[in-house]
Amino acid sequence: MVKRITLLAIVLLAFTVSSYPAYAHITPISWGFPVFIQNSSLTGLQTQMQAASDIENVNIGFNGAGFGGLLGGAFPNIGQFSHQNALASALAFADQRQSTIFAYPYLSIGGAPVPGMGFL
DSSP states (O other): OHHHHHHHHHHHHHHHHHHSOOOOOOOOEEEOOEEEEEEEEEEEEEEEEEEEEEEEEEEEOOTTOSSTTTTGGGSOOEEEEEEEEEEEEEEEEEEEEEEEEEEOOOEEESOOSSOSTTOO
8 A cells, every 4th residue: 555655646746747837047148259350550651852953154245246346345244143942841641540340249048137158
């Protein structure tokens, strides 16, 4: 009789355990992370210089030319000297920085209010 009661208790316990629905509280697991990070920078320095010089010298003399000896010595000498300089300088500086970060969306499985793996 004790064997029957024990067997009936085990069968009743097995039926009771199997009648409850199976569930579990799963902490969510997330997948997804940055897959592309790019940092670039460009620095440019440009300098230009230009120099120009112009030197001109002209001497014109009328001594003894043209009208014979009567008026030949009356005309003066003509002389002209010209000196021009030009200097130009330019300096340009450029600095450019760019960052690109690409990540695909993560997949979260589970019902907790805070996702796992630190993704909020």
